[in-house]
Amino acid sequence: MQVRGRLLGPPHRLYRGGVVTAWLVRILPDLRRQDVNNDLADPDRLHKRMMLLVPDEMGEEARAQAGVLFRVEDTRNGLQLLVQSSMKPDLSRLPDGYGEIALRELDGLLSRLTMGVSVHYRIDANPSKRLGKNAGPKTGKIQALRGAAAEEWWVARAAANGLAVSTVSSQSQKDIRAKGSVRHAVVRFDGSAVVTDPEAVRMAVLQGIGRGKAYGCGLLSLALAQR
CATH class of the missing domain: 3.30.70.1200 (Crispr-associated protein; domain 1)
Incomplete structure (x- = not known):
């Protein structure tokens, strides 16, 4: 999309x-x-x-x-x-x-993020999960997510931050390798959503979402959908 x-x-x-x-x-x-x-x-x-x-x-x-x-x-x-x-x-x-x-x-945008408002969004995020006990020697390690798994991650994270995702498209970006060994797998998510918790959305926009914020991840950009 x-x-x-x-x-x-x-x-x-x-x-x-x-x-x-x-x-x-x-x-x-x-x-x-x-x-x-x-x-x-x-x-x-x-x-x-x-x-x-x-x-x-x-x-x-x-x-x-x-x-x-x-x-x-x-x-x-x-x-x-x-x-x-x-x-x-x-x-x-x-x-x-x-x-x-x-x-x-x-000014103006956050005050218009009220319940039920439709928005377009963009975010470069670091979708990942910590592996559980069944992962053997990789238990506890962070695994990067791609494709459908990354989109599922984003839909869940968006919901936790006051956005009900209506549509989503994802595109893998170049991995970020910082300080020699720290790796952030970056995925760009674009789409549309509906505000379900205005305060949570405002805080997510201001504080960012996910890991890698120091290196270009987590900035949630919103635009009000045209009616």
């Missing part, structure tokens, strides 16, 4: 006490630059580059505290990086000429 319309990240960071604005940065990187290509070829370098957009010295949980999630994807305008954060990003910390950059303070 082809998802119509532009998919963007969420407009707000939601807390029990109220709503705080979040930001979305779109970067069309200059692929003629060596530093850009080095970043795109190295998950650890790319993670560090994205974290430059938020303050230093935030501790071991800096990514989660700053709400940093990102995704790399090809578009009709070329390769782009979508970066979401709950802190206003400091674009001056990117190298001059790194790429074409657009910053938006997002």
